[in-house]
Amino acid sequence: MPTTTDQSNPPAARTEHARPWLDRSLPISDRVELLLNEMTVAEKAGLCFHTVLPLVDLDADNSAFSLPSARELVVDRGMTHFNLLGGAPTGRDIAAWHNRLQRLAASTRLGIPVTLSTDPRHSFSDNPGAAIMAGPFSQWPETLGLAAIRDEQLVERFADIARQEYTAVGLRVALHPQVDLATEPRWARQNATFGEDAELTGRLGAAYIRGFQGESFGAGSVATMTKHFPGGGPQKDGEDPHFAYGREQVYPGGEFELHLKPFEAAFEAGTRQVMPYYGMPVGTEYEEVGFGFNRSVITGLLRERYGFDGVVCTDWGLISDAEIFGDPLPAKAWGVEHLTASERMRTAIEAGVDQFGGEACTDILVGLVETGEVSVERLDVSVRRLLREKFELGLFDDPYVDEDAADELVGRADFRAAGEAAQRAAITVLTNRTRDRADGDADAPILPVPRGARLYVEGIDADVAAGYGEVVSSPAEADVAILRLRAPFEERATVFENFFHAGSLEFPAYEIDHVREVAEQVPTVVDVYADRPAILEPLVASAAAVTVNWGAGAAALLDVVTGASRSEGRLPFDLPRSMAAVEASRPDVPFDTADPLFAFGHGLAV
Known part of the structure; x- marks a missing residue:
């Protein structure tokens, strides 16, 4: 329970007499029907929208995403599903904000609690x-x-x-895991996948769902929204379907079914929600429209073939044009661009969608019901699913969180230690050349680097590196150089596009030349943050050792480089030898780049 008096829910608003659906002794199905029967069309429509909400004052407009304040969304539009954008310095800050939001929801006519969701929130992505x-x-x-x-x-x-x-601060839906297969090396969204292999992705995705949802789904669970059905990896030319130039998903290798395999494991693990992808399939048996509008995929494949009866929420922004960070972003209505916003919404509902991600146009749905284009009965099918999820998560019984407990639990020392250990274990050593030893003994590999060696570093804070050796100011003074790089990508026209690293996987010539210049002076370790499978051959040719990381602090890397921790990482995808091999590969087929520089599973023990 909350620890301060202003967190308590207004007693008059929480009585079972006034709101019989709050009676915990009743089956959830009965509670859903009791509430459903009290709801207006507008209140039902509000449940069917799930947009971003920044962690700011509840009366402040969301200017970055051109949305009104939380107060308007909750009180005036009846919305109760939000994707938390941004963060705060402490768990207490987030928990307190969440409680304020729940109090606002409790003040409405029916007091339907908010379900707060989030994109992945434990890693290094910016x-x-x-x-x-x-x-x-x-x-x-x-x-x-x-x-x-x-x-x-x-x-x-x-x-x-x-x-x-998550639960400590009120986050109850994970907009993940992402079980897409990373079969197109250029695709921008690989960082949050489990890589290229369908069997590995299925096993690890199922474990991920079990951990978030718990042994039994209930008040201590976080619902998982598995994405992006039916698999978002096979993008034409590797472009991302957030943007019109990346809208097509293609299957020249005929492997559409392979991309379903990880979702089958997710269904077996009990995932509660599913997000279809933006892309539109080209040259398959399915309609050539975006998956969020695709009845043959959502109803025919997901609902009927797999029997999935959980919540289906679209990816963000299928209906309305928007502006993000000052740049225009057209609705991602691929294949139905010619339709009006109202027609797009009706098409998605007819396809089998329950909820619209990144949208707040509740008036359009109300209008569709009022004109008879969407029946109340069809609307109720989705509202039942959404209410059931809130009841099963225990939000109607107690939507608040303990702010003191959140402060103690979020970022707890043992949690941080476990994360840091995983950062170290994941680092993957690709090469480790030998070098001549001054004492005349047999040649020794560059890794591990002896503690106390003279270190020249780039991309590493000198104060951190000083804990492992003597930091020097030039390669000529060093025993070893350690350079940290990021996988390359092409600059695009807008701020938002450049958050999605796409295009060529080749390092620019100036970066290759710089690594070569340093390596000619001193044995050099090159570490690459591999959010995509970069072309590393020019770096391998120069460096004494090459490692890749998947999100690791400098100390985690240096622990591995100096032998304080053992590297356990193995490549989750092939690393291609050239862009020519990438361009010749089939986007839907795993392990399809000819003669990869390093194959899936490669990793040296150091």
Whole structure:
């Protein structure tokens, strides 16, 4: 229970006499029907929208995403599902904000509690369209890093820790896991996948879902929204379907069914919600419209073939044009661009969608019901699913969180230690050349670097490096150089596009030349943050050792480089030898780049 008096719910608003659906002795199905029968069309429509909400004052407009204040969304539009954008310094800050939001929801006519969701929040990503940097939470490698470790128990442990931290601050829906297969090396969204292999992705994705949802789904659970059905990896030219130039998903290798395999494991694990992708399939048996509008996929494949009866929420922004960070972003209505916003919404509902992600146009849905284009009965099918989820999560019984407990639990020391251990374990050593020893003994590999060596570093804080050796100011003075790089990507026209790293995987010539210049002076370790499978051959040719990380602090890397920790990482995808091989590969087929520089599963023990 809350620890301060202003967190208590207004007693008059919480009585079972006034609101019989609050009677915990009743079956949830009965409670759903009692509430459903009291709801107006407008109140039902409000449940069917799930948009971003920044952690700011509840009366402040959301200017970055061109949305009104939380107060208007909750009180005037009846919305009660929000994706938390941004963060705060402490768990207490987030918990207190959440409680204020729940009090606002409790003040409405029916007092329907808010369901707060989040993109991944435990890693290193700086992409606000796909993940949030860890902030006060424990920090772990990206999902690719969990795949590099290949340990189901570790993945479930991570998800259980994340579940505890999420629930402590009121986050009850994970907009993840992402079980797409990373079969197109250029695609921008690989960082949050489990890599290229369908079997590994299925096993680890199921463990992830078990950890978040718990042994039985209930008040201590976080519902998982598994994405992006039916698999978002096979993008034409690797472009991302957030943007019109990336709208097509293609299957020249005929592997549409392979991309369903990880979702089958997710259904077996009991995932509660599913998000279809933006892309539109081209050249398959399915309609050539975006998956969020695709009845043959959502109803025919997801609902009928797989029997999925959970919540289906679209990816963000299918209906309305928007503006993000000052740049226009057209609705991602691929294949139905010619339709009006109202027609798009009706098409998605007819396809089988329950909820519209990134949208707040509740008036359009109300209008569709009033004109008879969407029946009340059809609307009720989705509202039942959404209400059932709130009841099963225990939100109607107690929507508030303990702010003191949140402060103690979020980022707890043992949680942070577990995350840091995973960062170290995931680091993958690709090469480790020998060098001549001055004492005349047999040649020794560059790794591990002896503690106390003279270190020249780039991309590493000198104060951190000083804990491992003597930091010097030039390669000529050093025993070893350690350079940290990021996988390359092409600059695009807008701020939002550049959060999605796409295009060529080749390092620019100036970066290759710089590595070569340093390596000619001193044995050099190159570490690459591999959010995509970069072309590393020019770096391998110069460096004494090459490692890749999947989100790791400098100390985690230096622990591995100096032998204080053992590297356990294995590649979760092939690393291609050239862009020519990438361009010749089929986007839907795993392990299809000819003669990869390093194959899936490669990793040296150091």
